[in-house]
Amino acid sequence: QVQLVESGGGLVQPGGSLRLSCAAAGSIFSHNTMAWYRQAPGNQRELVAAMKTGGITTYADSVKGRFTISRDNAKNTVYLQMNSLQPEDTAVYYCNLRVLITNFWGQGTQVTVSS
Numbered sequence: 001q002v003q004l005v006e007s008g009g010g011l012v013q014p015g016g017s018l019r020l021s022c023a024a025a026g027s028i029f030s031h032n033t034m035a036w037y038r039q040a041p042g043n044q045r046e047l048v049a050a051m052k053t054g055g056i057t058t059y060a061d062s063v064k065g066r067f068t069i070s071r072d073n074a075k076n077t078v079y080l081q082m083n084s085l086q087p088e089d090t091a092v093y094y095c096n097l098r099v100l101i102t103n104f105w106g107q108g109t110q111v112t113v114s115s
Helices: none
Strands: 002-007 010-012 018-026 033-039 046-052 057-059 067-072 077-082 091-099 102-105 109-113
Touching (some): 002 091, 002 102
Antiparallel strands (some): 033 091
């Protein structure tokens, strides 16, 4: 059983920053991908950023240059540093761990960008 615990969401003004964290606990295969997805009301869940164990990263075009994903493999923790936040970044952000073809999800954390 794998559990993902997220933290770091909240309310921030446009142009501000937030850092999300997600710690994975349980039986975790050493080679995996950890990622952040988000879902705004009325929209489908979309990939924000992903990082493989070896360090290869993927970003959505909408966040390139503003968001940075990183991970601490020893702690099975992934981070998402979000800078220059805009109202369109408002969503519930979900942590994802993928091992081979199996996906695990966190409970989600709300990020609201508003003045």
